[in-house]
Amino acid sequence: MAETVVGAEAGVARAQTSRWAQIKATVGAWSFMSPAIFLVLVFFFIPAILLFVLSMTDLASSNFSDPWTYIGLENYRRLFSDRFFPKILRNTFKYVFLTLGFFNVGLALVLALLTSHINRRASFLFRLLWLLPRITPSVVYIVMWRRFVQTPPYGIINWFLSMFGVERQPYWLTEMPWLFVVLVNGFVGASFGMIIFTSAIEAIPKDLFTAAKVDGASSWQIIRDITLPLLRWPLLFVTTYQTLSLLVSFEYILLLTQGGPGLYTTEVWALTAYKRALKTYFGSHAWGYGAAWGFILVIIGVVMSVVYLRVFRFDELVQEPKIDVL
Amino acid sequence: MKVELENLTKRWGDVFGADSIDLEITDGELVAFLGPSGCGKTTTLLMVAGIYKPTEGVIRFDERVVNHVAPKDRNVGMVFQSYALYPHMTVFRNISYPLKLKKVPQEEMQRRTQQVADMMGIGHLMDRKPAQLSGGQQQRVALGRALVKEPDLLLFDEPLSNLDARLRLSMRGEIKRLQLELGITSIYVTHDQVEAMTMADRIAVMREGKLLAYGSPEELYDRPRTLFIGGFVGNPPMNFVDVEVVQENGAYHARRGGFDVVVPPERGGQAAGHGTVIFGIRPEDVAIADDGVPGEIYVVEPLGRDDLIDVRMDEEARVHVLADPALGLRIGDNVKLRFNTDEAQFFDPETEQSLLWA
Numbered sequence: 001m002a003e004t005v006v007g008a009e010a011g012v013a014r015a016q017t018s019r020w021a022q023i024k025a026t027v028g029a030w031s032f033m034s035p036a037i038f039l040v041l042v043f044f045f046i047p048a049i050l051l052f053v054l055s056m057t058d059l060a061s062s063n064f065s066d067p068w069t070y071i072g073l074e075n076y077r078r079l080f081s082d083r084f085f086p087k088i089l090r091n092t093f094k095y096v097f098l099t100l101g102f103f104n105v106g107l108a109l110v111l112a113l114l115t116s117h118i119n120r121r122a123s124f125l126f127r128l129l130w131l132l133p134r135i136t137p138s139v140v141y142i143v144m145w146r147r148f149v150q151t152p153p154y155g156i157i158n159w160f161l162s163m164f165g166v167e168r169q170p171y172w173l174t175e176m177p178w179l180f181v182v183l184v185n186g187f188v189g190a191s192f193g194m195i196i197f198t199s200a201i202e203a204i205p206k207d208l209f210t211a212a213k214v215d216g217a218s219s220w221q222i223i224r225d226i227t228l229p230l231l232r233w234p235l236l237f238v239t240t241y242q243t244l245s246l247l248v249s250f251e252y253i254l255l256l257t258q259g260g261p262g263l264y265t266t267e268v269w270a271l272t273a274y275k276r277a278l279k280t281y282f283g284s285h286a287w288g289y290g291a292a293w294g295f296i297l298v299i300i301g302v303v304m305s306v307v308y309l310r311v312f313r314f315d316e317l318v319q320e321p322k323i324d325v326l
Numbered sequence: 327m328k329v330e331l332e333n334l335t336k337r338w339g340d341v342f343g344a345d346s347i348d349l350e351i352t353d354g355e356l357v358a359f360l361g362p363s364g365c366g367k368t369t370t371l372l373m374v375a376g377i378y379k380p381t382e383g384v385i386r387f388d389e390r391v392v393n394h395v396a397p398k399d400r401n402v403g404m405v406f407q408s409y410a411l412y413p414h415m416t417v418f419r420n421i422s423y424p425l426k427l428k429k430v431p432q433e434e435m436q437r438r439t440q441q442v443a444d445m446m447g448i449g450h451l452m453d454r455k456p457a458q459l460s461g462g463q464q465q466r467v468a469l470g471r472a473l474v475k476e477p478d479l480l481l482f483d484e485p486l487s488n489l490d491a492r493l494r495l496s497m498r499g500e501i502k503r504l505q506l507e508l509g510i511t512s513i514y515v516t517h518d519q520v521e522a523m524t525m526a527d528r529i530a531v532m533r534e535g536k537l538l539a540y541g542s543p544e545e546l547y548d549r550p551r552t553l554f555i556g557g558f559v560g561n562p563p564m565n566f567v568d569v570e571v572v573q574e575n576g577a578y579h580a581r582r583g584g585f586d587v588v589v590p591p592e593r594g595g596q597a598a599g600h601g602t603v604i605f606g607i608r609p610e611d612v613a614i615a616d617d618g619v620p621g622e623i624y625v626v627e628p629l630g631r632d633d634l635i636d637v638r639m640d641e642e643a644r645v646h647v648l649a650d651p652a653l654g655l656r657i658g659d660n661v662k663l664r665f666n667t668d669e670a671q672f673f674d675p676e677t678e679q680s681l682l683w684a
Contacts, residue, residue: 207410210377214481215471216398216427225423229414 048298055291062284075292084264092269092300095181095253096246103186104242105235108193113223115194116201127198133188142255145184149173174261181266185252193238200234201227236312243308244301250274269297327387327478327511328353329374334383336369343369345535346383351528356505356512358526360519360558366535367515371481374513376400387478398427400479403472403510407484409464411456417443417467418452424475442470445504462493469501473508480505480512486521498525519559523547531555548669553604553678556671562609562634564671565645569605571597571672580605580670583640585619589667596681597672603681606671609634609646614653615664621645623659637663 058071079085100106111130115123133141148156149172158169173180204227212222228235250271253259259267259275277290309315329351336343344366351357359367372378374385376397385392392400403424411420419426422439430438443449446466456464465485472480485501486494502525505512516522522529523543531539531546531554539546539555550556556564569580571594578594580587589597597603614635621637624644628634632648635655639645647663649655672681 205408205410207406207408208412210372210375211404211406211410211471212412212423213377213397214375214400214402214404215424216475217423218398221427226412232414 048295051291051295051298054288055295057288059288059291060284060286062286071288075289076296078289079292079296084267087264088267088269088272091264091267092247094178095185095266095268096243098178098182099186099189099246100239100242102182104189104193104246105239107186107190108238109197109231109235111190111194112197112201113227116198117219123198127191127194130191130194134191138251138255141188142184142252145180145256146173149180173257177257177261177266181253181256184256185246185249188252189242189246193242196234196238197231200231204230236308236314240305240308240312243304247301247304248297269293269300273297329479329511329513330384330386331370331374332384332386334370334373334385335381336366336373336378337381342366342535343378344373347532347537349530349537349540351511351513354509354511355527356502356514356525358522358529359513359515359532360517360522360526360529361532362517364534365532367517367530367532368483369535370532371483371513371515374479375402375404375481401475401477402479402481403475403477404481405465405468405472405483405485407487409456409461409468409488411464411467411471413456415455416452417448417454417456417459420456420467421470421474424471428475438474439470442474445473446470461489462497465489465497469504473504477510480510482512482514482516484516485514487516487518494521501525520561523559529559531558549680549683550606550671551680551683553606553673553680556606556673556680560608562646562648564606564608565612566673567605567607567639567643567645568602568675570602571600571605573598580667582643585639585643587619587665587667587670589670593667593670593672593682600674600681602675604673604675606673607645607665607667608669609648611666611669612645612647613664613666614647614649614655614661616662618662618664620660620662623655623657623661626655626657635661637661639663 055075056070056072058069058074063069082088111127115126118126147154150158151171152158152162152169155169155172157172161169208226208230209222212226217225248270250268253266253268253271254274257266259265259271273290273293275290276286276293278285278287331347331349334347335345347366347370349357359370361367369378373380376392376395380393387400412423415423418439421443422435425435425438440449440452443452446469448463448466448470451459451463451467456467459467465488468485482501486497489497498521514522514525526543528540528542529546530537533554539551541549543559546555546559550559550564553566557566567582567585569582569585571578571580571589573579573594578589578591578598580589580594580597597605619639621639623635624638625636626633627636628651631651633651633653633655635647635649637645637647645663655661673679674681
């Protein structure tokens with residue numbers, strides 16, 4: 001349209017400059033993204049490919065003299081025909097969604113809402129205290145929990161129970177392994193969401209709450225109608241991020257129950273992968289087989305990410321870039 | 327509804343947000359709380375809304391003490407400088423939210439929301455989100471939300487400050503007309519004295535948490551009780567010159583150096599015998615004339631309809647004068663000034679109180 005007014009020659013010149021500007025913009029964008037792309041390639045794509053390659057071999061400490069034998073999908077066949085495969089899969093989802101629902105998102109949200117309704121200083125102190133387990137070494141943290149649930153005379157829980165005259169004083173960890181697996185993970189996990197949600201709540205303009213109060217809303221109605229809808233983005237972010245991090249986390253379970261008590265009671269996928277590859281009896285590390293377990297976990301993670309992105313419509317939340325093209 | 331504030335005080339530790347405010351707002355009146363930022367006007371407003379609890383004092387709606395009544399039970403509507411629209415709700419849901427909370431039946435809610443939106447001229451924007459509206463439209467939605475529940479009291483917290491100058495002017499008129507038509511008692515917080523003058527039935531001038539003056543715009547303009555009010559109310563602001571008032575041959579003269587004007591006895595009489603006093607005169611009461619007090623033009627600021635002329639009478643005494651642009655005055659010109667001393671004000675330099683309207 002403009003070209004017809006300014007004439008053909010000027011039009012060509014303009015088209016050229018705009019093409020040049022486009023190239024510059026593209027190069028600029030890629031160079032800004034390159035550090036992130038580099039990191040994702042080196043620390044995700046390449047390891048994932050290596051993992052897949054490894055999973056197609058029979059690499060193990062038992063046949064280390066003759067490594068790298070290509071055995072196709074044999075490891076996967078073995079994995080899916082494992083008697084405990086369905087149980088481990090169920091355990092994994094049970095672990096992820098119970099911890100996520102009750103603690104990493106649920107309790108985190110409750111704590112954030114509570115602390116944002118009390119005095120600033122007190123809430124800051126409270127959040128700081130809640131962060132302590134996160135910066136405590138895992139082993140120390142778990143040893144502490146194992147003491148909590150011990151039989152007398154060591155267990156604090158039982159000591160309290162005896163104060164209330166409760167006679168039965170078992171080793172609670174074997175009594176209710178799942179409760180403690182979820183609790184121990186959730187107690188630490190909740191602090192992440194709490195911090196994110198708290199800062200998101202504090203970022204909501206005060207006037208909105210004043211307006212809602214004047215409009216006639218009760219505290220609960222304010223939370224339901226104003227706070228929660230405005231926390232949509234942090235809620236989705238924490239849910240997605242914590243799902244993925246719970247999927248691959250196993251160290252607390254390893255330290256707490258080692259997947260027991262009994263056969264695979266609290267064993268999750270990541271723990272199995274770890275055990276197969278790196279912690280098998282008699283030093284028989286089945287690296288190839290473990291890699292197959294690991295690779296399936298990668299696939300589960302990717303699928304879940306895609307599902308989250310679709311279900312939560314992340315693309316809608318991503319705004320147009322605010323920075324002008326260079 | 328009548329509103330009464332009695333000894334209303336808000337303290338945070340040693341800091342006074344509002345300091346023993348006493349005032350009464352009659353039914354249907356629009357009262358402006360006017361003052362610089364941090365003067366306690368919003369604090370007072372939020373106490374009336376029920377967001378802040380008063381440290382001391384009483385708030386009465388008609389005869390009912392509402393100190394401990396929750397905001398939702400006060401039936402007030404509020405409009406904010408930031409609009410405070412709920413960003414995740416459509417215009418319809420924003421306006422109807424107070425009704426939804428009151429559990430008004432769906433059909434009635436629909437009807438009342440549409441009615442208010444049409445009144446505000448935003449009936450066609452019901453499905454938009456606030457981010458898709460202009461500032462003026464957002465302010466209309468905010469007004470609609472405040473009006474839809476048919477409040478007994480409307481509270482405005484600098485509602486026009488975020489709008490551009492032209493829109494501010496037209497919204498000012500609209501709010502005023504709307505308030506008159508609906509006859510809802512209103513409190514209007516502003517730091518803009520033009521807004522307060524043009525809209526309010528009465529103005530409460532506040533500074534540092536204290537109520538300095540409470541009266542009609544004319545009263546504050548014509549009979550300022552303190553130096554602060556004299557200088558704060560009116561645009562361009564009042565001129566102040568240190569003078570001594572003496573009686574000579576039956577006439578009162580306000581004098582300093584080459585400056586000598588005759589003032590009417592009913593005003594001059596009050597100021598005479600106080601030594602040095604502050605003489606206040608508004609720019610529109612000073613005129614460029616053929617004879618009078620000599621001075622030199624320091625600055626000329628064209629305002630369009632008038633030129634605002636800054637005239638230097640001596641080293642320390644300068645006055646602003648509104649002059650006809652047709653006079654073609656320029657910086658450096660020597661002029662003569664005539665003062666309409668019927669409107670002269672006198673203030674005590676120590677107490678800053680008016681010597682005329684104590």
